Amino acid sequence: MEESEVATQKETVASTCVRDSAENQSNEATGEVSNPAAAAVCKPAEETGARFNRLKLLDKVMQKSLEKFIDIASFNRFASTFRPLYKKNPQRMESIHKQFIEELRRSIQEDISRLTEEGHLEFKLNELDKLERAAKDKPAPAWRPSGVPEQDLCSFLMPYYQKQEAYMRLELKKVQAENAALAQKVQAGRESIAQTENRISAAVDEWKASVTEFETLASSLCPADVFDV
Known part of the structure; x- marks a missing residue:
């Protein structure tokens, strides 16, 4: 299902690029100025797809973590914690648990959104794309920790x-x-x-x-x- 969504997204971007390219060619022939917004949208399909996949993967990981955290606060565990109240009014306890789960989910989702905005994750992912493209042009292997903290620290501090x-x-x-x-x-x-x-x-x-x-x-x-x- 997710692969089909990614494929659909790529096909949409590709069709948009083809249409905008044809419009730009016609505008160049007639001397008209092309739309800069359309040119900005028309990026390489591979780069756009990679960024889309990263953002989607990050959102998927966060949502799965959220669901696992919500599952921990199940109704049975909630009821066992407040067993005297549950015995008096089980329906009321279910309503309280439902409100608790909704409020918990909403607050966590707000925190995730705020961290995403404050951490500039979209910008960081773009920087990651640039680093990957730059790494392809460097045949030398990248630095990796040796497993000995003293050597790694020396290799980092000695040039300085x-x-x-x-x-x-x-x-x-x-x-x-x-x-x-x-x-x-x-x-x-x-x-x-x-x-x-x-x-x-x-x-x-x-x-x-x-x-x-x-x-x-x-x-x-x-x-x-x-x-x-």
């Missing part, structure tokens, strides 16, 4: 740590180069200060020598006994 190590090495080289340039500037400053100190010392020595020479010359030109009375 290697990138971080390479980045830190590059930053270390930059810092070392900056430190070397600063050290050269400091050395050059020290040499400049030493040269300035030498020039100052030499100038002081020259000044002292000139003062001594001047005093000697002054004493030789003006002896002290000339001024004696």
Whole structure:
């Protein structure tokens, strides 16, 4: 029954695509603009069928799980839980159980719908289609866990740590180069200060020598006994 429904759905999509393709060709011949909504509907039959199957399979799984959960809350189990009330009024208990099942089913169905919308399951299924198409073009096998958590964790973290190590090495080289340039500037400053100190010392020595020479010359030109009375 389900296969016939899927086949009918595919035939409907295919017929729609053929009709829209013929309309687009006629519109192109007459220069008219084709309908973008019809073009959006006309997708590859295989892709549309796969997405339809996934959505239908998800809904089928959720409905089966819901039915199994509802079956657990059967009337016999419900009545055995509230046996004193069941003995007093079995019909009333059946009515309460029926209302309970309806309310339970409705609330669970609302939760499923809300989770489907909040989880963006349709978008995720589309992404799954893209991943499958991309995987077909990659001959290399996909990653699979080895069964050893330590190895799997290392295989996942090692590339990250290697990138971080390479980045830190590059930053270390930059810092070392900056430190070397600063050290050269400091050395050059020290040499400049030493040269300035030498020039100052030499100038002081020259000044002292000139003062001594001047005093000697002054004493030789003006002896002290000339001024004696």
